[in-house]
Amino acid sequence: MADIIWQSFLSAVVGGVLSLDRTAALQIMISRPIVTAPVIGYMLGDAMTGLVIGGVLELLWIGELPIGGHIPPHEVIMTALITAVSLIGHKALMGTGIDIFPWKFGRADIIFIIGFTILIVIPMDMICKRVDAAARSLNARFFNAALAGLNRGFIVSTEINNVKGLGIFFILNFTTMFVLIIAGILLIYFLLPSLPAVVVMSLPLACGAAVILSLSSVYSAGYSSKSLPVFLATTFIIAAFLAVIIG
Amino acid sequence: MSIVLVRVDDRLVHGQIVEAWAPFCRATCVVVASDEAKKNRIQRIALESCTSKALTIKVEGIEESLEDIESGNMNTERVIIIFSTLKDIMQAYKNGFRFSHLNIGNIHHNGKGKKLTPSVYVDKEDEDILHNFLDMGIELDIRGVPSDRPFAIKEREMRNKE
Amino acid sequence: MQGLGFAASLAHAIRDMYKKDNDQACAVLKRHMVFYNAHPYMASPILGAVIKMEEEVKGGKRDAKDISYFKESLTGPYGAIGDTFFWGAIRPLASVLGVISALIWGLWGPVVFLIVYNIFHLWMRWFGLCNGYRLGEDVVEYIKSLELPEWALRVRLITTVFFGILVAIVVFKWFKYTTVEGQPDRIYLIFLMAIFMVIPTILLSGVLRKGISVSLAIYLLFIPAFVFLIVMNMFQRIG
Numbered sequence: 318m319a320d321i322i323w324q325s326f327l328s329a330v331v332g333g334v335l336s337l338d339r340t341a342a343l344q345i346m347i348s349r350p351i352v353t354a355p356v357i358g359y360m361l362g363d364a365m366t367g368l369v370i371g372g373v374l375e376l377l378w379i380g381e382l383p384i385g386g387h388i389p390p391h392e393v394i395m396t397a398l399i400t401a402v403s404l405i406g407h408k409a410l411m412g413t414g415i416d417i418f419p420w421k422f423g424r425a426d427i428i429f430i431i432g433f434t435i436l437i438v439i440p441m442d443m444i445c446k447r448v449d450a451a452a453r454s455l456n457a458r459f460f461n462a463a464l465a466g467l468n469r470g471f472i473v474s475t476e477i478n479n480v481k482g483l484g485i486f487f488i489l490n491f492t493t494m495f496v497l498i499i500a501g502i503l504l505i506y507f508l509l510p511s512l513p514a515v516v517v518m519s520l521p522l523a524c525g526a527a528v529i530l531s532l533s534s535v536y537s538a539g540y541s542s543k544s545l546p547v548f549l550a551t552t553f554i555i556a557a558f559l560a561v562i563i564g
Numbered sequence: 565m566s567i568v569l570v571r572v573d574d575r576l577v578h579g580q581i582v583e584a585w586a587p588f589c590r591a592t593c594v595v596v597a598s599d600e601a602k603k604n605r606i607q608r609i610a611l612e613s614c615t616s617k618a619l620t621i622k623v624e625g626i627e628e629s630l631e632d633i634e635s636g637n638m639n640t641e642r643v644i645i646i647f648s649t650l651k652d653i654m655q656a657y658k659n660g661f662r663f664s665h666l667n668i669g670n671i672h673h674n675g676k677g678k679k680l681t682p683s684v685y686v687d688k689e690d691e692d693i694l695h696n697f698l699d700m701g702i703e704l705d706i707r708g709v710p711s712d713r714p715f716a717i718k719e720r721e722m723r724n725k726e
Numbered sequence: 727m728q729g730l731g732f733a734a735s736l737a738h739a740i741r742d743m744y745k746k747d748n749d750q751a752c753a754v755l756k757r758h759m760v761f762y763n764a765h766p767y768m769a770s771p772i773l774g775a776v777i778k779m780e781e782e783v784k785g786g787k788r789d790a791k792d793i794s795y796f797k798e799s800l801t802g803p804y805g806a807i808g809d810t811f812f813w814g815a816i817r818p819l820a821s822v823l824g825v826i827s828a829l830i831w832g833l834w835g836p837v838v839f840l841i842v843y844n845i846f847h848l849w850m851r852w853f854g855l856c857n858g859y860r861l862g863e864d865v866v867e868y869i870k871s872l873e874l875p876e877w878a879l880r881v882r883l884i885t886t887v888f889f890g891i892l893v894a895i896v897v898f899k900w901f902k903y904t905t906v907e908g909q910p911d912r913i914y915l916i917f918l919m920a921i922f923m924v925i926p927t928i929l930l931s932g933v934l935r936k937g938i939s940v941s942l943a944i945y946l947l948f949i950p951a952f953v954f955l956i957v958m959n960m961f962q963r964i965g
Contacts, residue, residue, distance in 0.1 A: 382814060460759070479734035526951070537934040537935045559916075582875075606800075609867060610866045612870060
């Protein structure tokens with residue numbers, strides 16, 4: 318039990334640090350799913366599963382840009398949640414010895430948990446967006462504080478308040494992640510074993526939906542009049558090439 | 565020549581135009597009709613650097629852009645025309661520029677004046693102009709991007725203000 | 727609210743400029759404490775140019791109003807350029823290359839993603855800042871000469887090519903997994919598999935371009951499949 322809370326806490330700390338890169342600092346893109354998920358996965362002892370989750374989520378949200386009034390999903394928090402909840406939740410469930418899966422997949426049975434996690438985490442995006450808006454409006458306070466500092470002739474007040482702004486983003490994102498990770502794990506622990514077998518069996522479909530949608534979102538993000546022939550030609554030529562030369 | 569969008573926007577060319585309206589209207593050319601932008605070399609170059617093969621940006625004075633449109637130079641283009649203020653578009657209207665639909669994106673006035681939406685503030689003169697346009701049967705459409713819900717100008721409310 | 731961030735980035739340079747005059751430095755920074763919403767990377771050339779212009783103001787060669795007008799008039803177009811080039815073109819390219827690398831070299835994928843993306847990003851940060859400082863307000867000529875929106879179109883096409891390669895690799899992995907060497911007509915199978923991958927990709931991308939969000943689309947795909955499974959299960963029990 319203490320182990321689960323400790324791991325959730327660590328994931329939330331790492332997620333919180335990486336989330337600063339999203340809008341508040343640097344923006345070298347360590348806040349993207351393809352980096353965040355394997356990092357959290359590595360910390361929880363399964364970097365490869367993290368990488369698979371990260372790769373799919375990276376492509377899934379590739380076309381969601383903060384352009385023209387559109388607010389994209391909070392991809393860092395969402396990625397941290399999906400990775401941490403499924404990995405920790407999987408461990409927690411295995412610890413109980415409850416046999417919920419219709420077939421024995423060995424390590425691959427985590428695909429059921431990931432499917433379940435995707436379905437429960439996506440609606441949590443609403444909360445994440447609220448938190449982000451709250452962090453931005455709190456940040457406006459530091460703007461006024463910095464201005465007041467300058468009025469008093471306190472020259473470093475812009476830099477100090479800028480760093481305080483980072484602190485607000487970290488605290489809010491960390492708290493959100495910690496609470497939601499625990500909530501997700503509780504859902505896995507108590508809700509998943511009580512679901513009927515047919516529902517559990519359908520959970521990998523959610524993973525399948527995410528994978529196929531991730532491909533189509535790349536295609537639609539780069540869409541132009543030349544896309545179709547270019548895409549078809551490369552796919553078939555490279556596939557044939559691989560099959561003939563290597564296969 | 566077809567004008568696909570007439571817009572008032574004090575930020576002139578920005579993300580909402582290039583990424584949202586241009587694909588939505590399938591526009592091929594954006595004409596910025598602003599004397600101020602035309603006069604300022606730096607601003608003109610900055611606006612023109614948004615040009616690509618898919619979308620040309622032209623910065624012209626108000627008079628000049630009207631001449632350009634009438635001359636038929638751009639017959640094959642689908643044009644978005646942007647004015648920076650309601651005063652500018654009224655001037656264009658007085659010089660014979662006709663349109664049936666007006667999109668209002670951003671008018672900030674530094675936060676002074678009456679607030680219609682978070683990005684549109686109008687002063688007394690602007691209100692008169694909007695009122696004039698409504699009387700002439702021009703459709704007013706206040707929204708930043710096509711996917712926003714249009715803000716309906718309450719005609720009666722504006723009249724009561726008079 | 728990037729006004730604070732902009733002023734904070736400027737603070738060091740301003741402090742250097744007005745070493746002995748604290749009040750003057752505060753007054754200059756206060757001018758920059760206004761709402762400012764530019765693309766984070768495209769702020770670099772603007773920052774460079776503003777430092778140069780502030781030096782000119784200090785030397786009495788320029789009016790301080792020029793600087794705020796300069797910043798305001800560049801915000802819109804540079805925001806659009808940054809969105810189109812970095813968010814709309816370079817990041818998808820880096821993501822696709824990262825995922826391809828992850829399929830081939832595993833955990834090197836994220837590293838490749840970060841390297842590809844940050845080559846362009848840091849290039850703009852560094853050369854943007856340097857050229858901004860060197861050229862002053864004429865930095866707009868430099869940015870125009872880069873033709874970033876034009877490059878964005880090219881990069882998007884290149885991304886589509888790499889995406890084709892990505893799908894081919896996925897298909898090939900599937901092919902290796904399900905077939906054995908020497909199986910008759912094995913080579914035609916890969917074409918069938920590619921068709922099986924390509925068609926839903928293209929069809930669903932049409933749905934996404936209609937403005938349906940990806941999160942909603944996951945449920946829209948999952949729920950019918952789920953219902954289908956339940957119905958099948960019921961029939962099995964009755965039968």
